[in-house]
Amino acid sequence: MYEYQINNSFFAQVPGMMETLCEEELKELGAVNTKVAYRGVYFEADPTALYRINYTSRMISRVLAPLLTFQCPNTNILIKTAEKIRWEEFFSVDKTFAITASVAKSQINNSLYASQCLKDGIADYFRKVSNGIRPDVNTVNPDVRINLHIEKDVAVISLDTSGESLHKRGYRLLAGEAPMQETLAAAIIRLSKWDGQNPLWDCMCGSGTILCEALMYYCRIPAQKLRTNFGFFYLPDFNKEIWENLKAELDSKMRSLPKGLISGSDKSQKMIEVAKDNLSRLPFSDSVDLSTHPFQHVKQFENGTLITNPPYGIRMGEFEDVQKLYTELGDFIKQKCKGTTAFIYTGDPVLRKSIGLKTSKRVPLVNGKLEGVLVQIDSYEGSKKRYYAEYKAEEELLKKKSEAD
Ligand SMILES: C[S@@+](CC[C@H](N)C(=O)[O-])C[C@H]1O[C@@H](n2cnc3c(N)ncnc32)[C@H](O)[C@@H]1O
Incomplete structure (x- = not known):
């Protein structure tokens, strides 16, 4: 079992100064046990609520599903521990992936380097289980996004259940000089x-x-009526039937x-x-x-x-x-x-x-x-x-x- 499956716990990244507004919205969409953090909200949600939040939230930026939390004083431990995740349960070698990383108050203090180490770890893992074949990295438009956050030497590896940031609705191909988010x-x-x-x-x-x-x-x-690929499609317990019924219900409104x-x-x-x-x-x-x-x-x-x-x-x-x-x-x-x-x-x-x-x-x-x-x-x-x-x-x-x- 991955961490998000134990308590149905997730983390919503939210735009600055919008934490309380986003908490309100998350509750309306079915989140429970919410807790506001800096630029984010912790919450619990069943699969239906998770899909609803990703499909209809107008204010949050993305929802992360934590897979593994561990002490991480150096990159060797990062790579070794990342191998404990059975990545083939999330995506196959024909999909592309990208890592976003943030580090704070930790011995690993370079987020770019940390993301490269995790990327290499995932690539090596796939090579081992897929006869030397590994998925490609695509930093612009990947199928799957993985998030690494290290704070005070504690690392959390999460799957981004939104995919592309949710502020991107798909209607704005052209922007003005100072567009509003x-x-x-x-x-x-x-x-x-x-x-x-x-x-x-x-x-x-x-x-x-x-x-x-x-x-x-x-x-x-x-809000995501125009989106066709969500990160939650890649969760090992993604339920296509629940998603399709929910989408049809929300579209009919x-x-x-x-x-x-x-x-x-x-x-x-x-x-x-x-x-x-x-x-x-x-x-x-x-x-x-x-x-x-x-x-x-x-x-x-x-x-x-x-x-x-x-x-x-x-x-x-x-x-x-x-x-x-x-x-x-x-x-x-x-x-x-x-x-x-x-x-x-x-x-x-x-x-x-x-x-x-x-x-x-x-x-x-x-x-x-x-x-x-x-x-x-x-x-x-x-x-x-x-x-x-x-x-x-x-x-x-x-x-x-x-x-x-
Ligand atoms: C900051 S932009 C608005 C951005 C907009 N919210 C968006 O998301 O793209 C300000 C706009 O005010 C317009 N503007 C400036 N003076 C104006 C005026 N007197 N009457 C109408 N529009 C004006 C500019 O042409 C510009 O498009």
């Missing part, structure tokens, strides 16, 4: 509590990630999108073409309205949900223009969005301040390497006020944090 867009939609009762608009939609995730959420399209419920616009025609291309891979996307214009040209957007991710203004010389854009967005929300709640994801406190409206909620979230904040602006009526105290407090906090770093 799919898992982050899904988290923002969840945090907005948008339930399809009012129209959703992304007024700076770029490559359309927020639109695609809103469409998938509303239409109950499983999909529903169509009312025309115009979701819309997106961008001032760039090129970005609208990219958004159109990405959306085209998803069912029901014909009902998403797309148009090319700056949001400043829109007459009004009342009683809806505005979710957007304006430019970050990171490039040299761009900042002042972007600052002006944020002020115009604030004015637009104040003057033309009666009854609308806005959710704006930004990376820079100065830009957030430039919006100039009171925020009712702030949630720190990470987009790749960028730390940003999702701000909620409730329907704004009344005179424009700048809440300096609130911004000052945030600036103070960031200053302290950077001093501490």
